[in-house]
Amino acid sequence: MELVSIDDIRSAAADITGHVLRTPLMRAPWDADLWLKAESLQPVGSFKLRGATHAVARLTAAQRSGGVVTHSSGNHGLALAHAATAAGVPCRVVVPAGAPTAKVDRIRAFGVEVMTVPPPRRGPAAQQLATETGAVLVPPFDDRRIIAGQGTIGLEIVADLPDVDVVLVPVGGGGLSSGVATAVRALRPAAAVIGVEPEWAADARDSLAAGSVVSWGEERTYRTCADGLRLPPSELTLAHLLERLDGIVTVTEDEIQAALSRLVRDARLVVEPSAAVSVAARLFRRAELPAGRTAAVVTGGNVDPAVLAAALADPS
Structure with missing residues (x-):
């Protein structure tokens, strides 16, 4: 590896x-x-803004038009929403039920699509959404x-x-x-x-x-x-x-x-x-x-x- x-x-x-x-x-x-x-x-x-900004910067033109999707308890989703919006890239965020309201509300404030799922479903739901929409999956750490x-x-x-x-x-x-x-x-x-x-x-x-x-x-x-x-x-x-x-x-x-x-x-x-x-x-x-x-x-x-x-x- x-x-x-x-x-x-x-x-x-x-x-x-x-x-x-x-x-x-x-x-x-x-x-x-x-x-x-x-x-x-x-x-x-x-700190999540660093990785999210770098990931968006590395998208090709075709990938930018398809947008990005991620799963996050808050901070990575917020960072990706910020970076994607600043770059004019569509963004969707899957959040686990029970995620801090202060973080989720700030994600929604960017106008991005937010989906709430049970905690064990966050990763699979984000992957499914990426497959269905053609968006690039930008995971929080992997x-x-x-x-x-x-x-x-x-x-x-x-x-x-x-x-x-x-x-x-x-x-x-x-x-x-x-x-x-x-x-x-x-x-x-x-x-x-x-x-x-x-x-x-x-x-x-x-x-x-x-x-x-x-x-x-x-x-x-x-x-x-x-x-x-x-x-x-x-x-x-x-x-x-x-x-x-x-x-x-x-x-x-x-x-x-x-x-x-x-x-x-x-x-x-x-x-x-x-x-x-x-x-x-x-x-x-x-x-x-x-x-x-x-x-x-x-x-x-x-x-x-x-x-x-x-x-x-x-x-x-």
Whole structure:
């Protein structure tokens, strides 16, 4: 299986320049050795804009006329709707029932077609829709274009913090962690890239241990508040992670909520639970991590107001 290369990621960076924000790497006010890669500041509120913009940029003229389709719990669908609309490309998004209302409402605001299905049907429904309409399927992570686009975050981290020692990156389907690990390993081999996922959706951890994809099933992973991290890796992303990720840790739901509150209160970043897992690892799993200058990828800020209010109301 051919893996994404650093040259692929550099090409993606050229494709997305001018369309995606080069987000700041912010010093954490409470930790002198922690920097926050604030992808929550992207125009659509998450890092997903990188991969989606790159995927749309790579469409042929014929593919553009047929449009794109995807499945997403919110952020990837929102990013693809934004990128496709900006390029004049028709877009359809399949969302799982129970997806955060704040995200789905923003997808609909682009005027794209939205279809809601039971969570286990999201992938098959998107594939069927692509087959029926002739649209190009742009999956949320199982795609070389997506991995390369997300990997541009790694380019920026190393450029802004050349002596970085550790990069903490959330792991769901693995597109982000595959891309970031590829870039960092190529540009800063001495640094360790550590994946972080919820204890209640630790299928990437189990997949890495088994050496093959282990799926917990969305009925089980839907327990976690980190809605963007509920899917297992694909064979493509797992191949990247097996070769390039240096380790993986898990965090609890309480730790995710505490990290979310810390980011809002002390870093003044509005974030969603999935975005807080990397910081939760630094706060609560530091003994399991390598020492040194650490960059945590804060992936998105499309949080439901009720979830944000509950996290901030907790005095812990």
